[in-house]
Amino acid sequence: MELTLRCTDIDINAFRNDLITWFYQNQRDLPWRENRDPYRVWVSEIMLQQTRVDTVIPYFTNFMREFPDLQSFANAPEDKILKAWEGLGYYSRVRNLQTAVREVVTEYAGKVPDTRQEISTLKGVGPYTAGAILSIAYNKPEPAVDGNVMRVLARVLLIDEDIGKAKTRKMFESELYELIDPDDPSAFNQGLMELGALVCTPTSPGCLLCPVQTQCGAYFEGKQAELPVKAKKKKAVPKNMAAFLIRNDHDEVLIEKRPEKGLLAGLWQFPNFELGEYSFTELEQGLATHYGVRDYNHNEAIQKIEHVFSHIIWNIQVFEGKADTVESTEGTVLKWVKEEDLEQYAFPVSHQKIITHSIRGD
DNA sequence: AAGTCGGGGAT
DNA sequence: ATCCCAGACTT
Numbered sequence: 001m002e003l004t005l006r007c008t009d010i011d012i013n014a015f016r017n018d019l020i021t022w023f024y025q026n027q028r029d030l031p032w033r034e035n036r037d038p039y040r041v042w043v044s045e046i047m048l049q050q051t052r053v054d055t056v057i058p059y060f061t062n063f064m065r066e067f068p069d070l071q072s073f074a075n076a077p078e079d080k081i082l083k084a085w086e087g088l089g090y091y092s093r094v095r096n097l098q099t100a101v102r103e104v105v106t107e108y109a110g111k112v113p114d115t116r117q118e119i120s121t122l123k124g125v126g127p128y129t130a131g132a133i134l135s136i137a138y139n140k141p142e143p144a145v146d147g148n149v150m151r152v153l154a155r156v157l158l159i160d161e162d163i164g165k166a167k168t169r170k171m172f173e174s175e176l177y178e179l180i181d182p183d184d185p186s187a188f189n190q191g192l193m194e195l196g197a198l199v200c201t202p203t204s205p206g207c208l209l210c211p212v213q214t215q216c217g218a219y220f221e222g223k224q225a226e227l228p229v230k231a232k233k234k235k236a237v238p239k240n241m242a243a244f245l246i247r248n249d250h251d252e253v254l255i256e257k258r259p260e261k262g263l264l265a266g267l268w269q270f271p272n273f274e275l276g277e278y279s280f281t282e283l284e285q286g287l288a289t290h291y292g293v294r295d296y297n298h299n300e301a302i303q304k305i306e307h308v309f310s311h312i313i314w315n316i317q318v319f320e321g322k323a324d325t326v327e328s329t330e331g332t333v334l335k336w337v338k339e340e341d342l343e344q345y346a347f348p349v350s351h352q353k354i355i356t357h358s359i360r361g362d
Numbered sequence: 363a364a365g366t367c368g369g370g371g372a373t
Numbered sequence: 374a375t376c377c378c379a380g381a382c383t384t
Binding site for chain 1: 375376377378379380381382
Binding site: 050052054055087088089090091092093165166202203204234262263264265307308309310312348350 | 365
């Protein structure tokens, strides 16, 4: 707490002008900056949650080609929107986005709300995304506090609170209501984020190139390397998995749809179990019970995969098997598909590796 | 307040 | 290996 400045302790007008001037001269040419269509801004902000700009660009371009407006996306079937999101991660984002877009179509006559109160009720629109859409699409003076903004402001204002805490984010929002430029909130907010991405980076920030260097408390104190403060996260827990590439005599492979909630909800996968608590004999019994596999060819694993999530590590062994018929047990959706039709289904990246290596042979 | 939810790029 | 990314939702 000893470090903290108030935003009123710096030259607010100089900060605004230097930041915005720098932004207009240095902003990247990004596809969602073509215009201010609220739907486009919205889609881009959802995709950009915890996801890098370079990763999002091709997804955004494809998404806009396939779903150019609210109506086309509202009317799309779930398998299509999941396929459009395949590989991007955090798949509840696209499900929530469709729920929210449908609500805008039906409850707001197709116009994205332009007040924080209304837009914040939409599924998937939290404090950051609300501020981003309101400022960028509607030019409203609303803060949009993401990781970049917290890093930049923690340095400028010498804030040493843990930026992982919700209370700290609210502190930044409170300061920004005073600091944000009422004449150009869009450029101000985007400028803060762009500055965080290009100059005020997590390690070795480019202070000598920074447009607000003279306004920065951390640079003045030489503490830019010590801010922001963030608690360490816990390690991912390893889990041993066995996945099965099961074929029939009709040149088809067996896939199943994951549950509608939880990890990788709604995506397709190859049948698999978590190991550890089961012997391999129990596993084969489970294979027969759950998937009706009778002629299971259990030699050695044909592929080993390590796939790292934020909080889990899957160590997957892939086995091959054969089955004539498959009895769908309760609560599971099983499907035989031709190998060339697998591309129509959205798979998690971990199981895309099975398609790439064990089916297509790299 | 802590846990869940993906994947990849930078260091 | 670790961090962290234009975070939100659930418990």
